[in-house]
Amino acid sequence: MKKMMVCLFLFVLLTGCRNKLPEPESMIAEASDQINRPEIMNIRHIVEGRNIKIECIVTGVSFVSSDKSNGKILLYVDGKQYGEYTTPAFIVKNLEPGTHRLKIEVVNHNRLSYGINRQFLVTIK
Numbered sequence: 001m002k003k004m005m006v007c008l009f010l011f012v013l014l015t016g017c018r019n020k021l022p023e024p025e026s027m028i029a030e031a032s033d034q035i036n037r038p039e040i041m042n043i044r045h046i047v048e049g050r051n052i053k054i055e056c057i058v059t060g061v062s063f064v065s066s067d068k069s070n071g072k073i074l075l076y077v078d079g080k081q082y083g084e085y086t087t088p089a090f091i092v093k094n095l096e097p098g099t100h101r102l103k104i105e106v107v108n109h110n111r112l113s114y115g116i117n118r119q120f121l122v123t124i125k
Helices: 002-015
Strands: 041-048 051-058 072-077 080-085 089-092 098-107 113-124
Touching: 041 098, 041 113, 051 098, 072 089, 080 089
Parallel strands: none
Antiparallel strands: 041 051, 051 089, 072 080, 072 098, 098 113
């Protein structure tokens, strides 16, 4: 009788959860590449009157002219090129009142894009 009970127990144990495993009660999290991706370009700007102070921190690009990985910043205001800067911080002066779309693009010394750009809106009062 004992052998039969042990065999029955082993049979139930080995075949009981064979077809479908129960789902866990907790929520399943999906992986995202957005969480761990570092920012390549960080922009800070301050509007003071009709001027905008802009600071760009770009990972992997230097703005020192003697460096081989040097770069420039092209600034577009409302779709038109406004200026070219060789420093990571600069001032945009005398913008007209209203809302403007600024685009910042990082290029090399030959004006070939690094593929790093950012757009944002500013309002001049």
